Amino acid sequence: MEAYDHLQWMERAITRAQEAAEAGEVPVGAVLVDASGNLLSEDRNRTIQLIDPTGHAEILTLRRASREIGNYRLLNTTLYVTVEPCVMCMGAIVHARVARVVFGAPDPKWGAAGSLYDLSADERLNHRVEVIPGICEDRCRDLMKAFFKERRKRRSDNSFHPEQNARHRE
Numbered sequence: 001m002e003a004y005d006h007l008q009w010m011e012r013a014i015t016r017a018q019e020a021a022e023a024g025e026v027p028v029g030a031v032l033v034d035a036s037g038n039l040l041s042e043d044r045n046r047t048i049q050l051i052d053p054t055g056h057a058e059i060l061t062l063r064r065a066s067r068e069i070g071n072y073r074l075l076n077t078t079l080y081v082t083v084e085p086c087v088m089c090m091g092a093i094v095h096a097r098v099a100r101v102v103f104g105a106p107d108p109k110w111g112a113a114g115s116l117y118d119l120s121a122d123e124r125l126n127h128r129v130e131v132i133p134g135i136c137e138d139r140c141r142d143l144m145k146a147f148f149k150e151r152r153k154r155r156s157d158n159s160f161h162p163e164q165n166a167r168h169r170e
Contacts, residue, residue, distance in 0.1 A: 006102055009033055009080040010136045012042060014104070016057065017082040017143055020044035027143045028083050030057035032065045032098075035076040041065040057081060058089035062096050073097050082140040084111035084133065090119040093129055100130040104140025 009031050016029025025045040032040045041064035047055040058081055066072045078100040079093060085101060090112035093101060106115045113120050113131045120129040 005037060006080070006132065006135045009078070010082070010102065010104060010140075012039075013057075013080045013082050014136060014139060014143065016042055016044040017140070020046075020057070021143065021147050024048060027147045028057045028081065030061040030079060030081040032061050032074065032077055032079050035078075035099075040068055040074075040077065054088065056086070056089050058085050059092055062092055062098075066096070075099070078102060080135075082136075083107050083144060084113050084115055086110040087112040087117060087119065090117075090129075094119060094125055094127050097127050098129060100132065102132040102135050104134070104136045105144060106133060106137075 013029040013031045016031070017027040018029070020029060021027035023044075023046075025048055028045045029042070030044070031042040034040055041061050043057050043060035043064060045055065045057045046060060047053060049055070058079060061079065062074060065074055065077070074096040077098050079098050080102045081089075082104045084103045084105065084107040085093060086107070087110070101113055101120065103113065108115045110116060112118070113129075114133065119125065120131045
């Protein structure tokens with residue numbers, strides 16, 4: 001794949017991440033394409049909306065693509081994601097046999113594609129994932145920073161925030 005392709009698909013993932021932020025979700029977007037560069041699926045974080053701790057953009061994108069092609073193996077695919085995948089997501093990526101992960105911003109607190117852990121290259125696992133970090137890194141990082149800055153501001157203002165929604169219903 002050419003660098004241009006990476007930028008094109010990352011732009012699409014950033015759009016999904018912006019949608020997540022607008023919905024009050026952590027702004028992460030993901031896009032999965034096949035070896036020919038065809039879109040298989042895309043999604044955004046929906047943990048709050050779905051009331052599901054596994055509702056990460058990567059997981060939802062992998063699930064949708066698997067249903068679309070009728071196979072849980074997503075061979076020869078590339079996953080574009082705005083932030084480095086966490087351990088849960090990298091585990092799913094390895095299990096699905098995704099060939100490549102292209103991400104924007106590293107995640108030093110949760111990242112499992114080289115920052116905190118590196119499941120992509122762990123020789124104890126039966127699949128290796130090529131990782132291409134840093135595509136549109138500044139934009140992806142700035143999106144996260146702006147989201148959490150606004151969230152902290154709302155908390156300090158005692159404003160309502162989405163994750164309280166579930167607690168209010170109990």
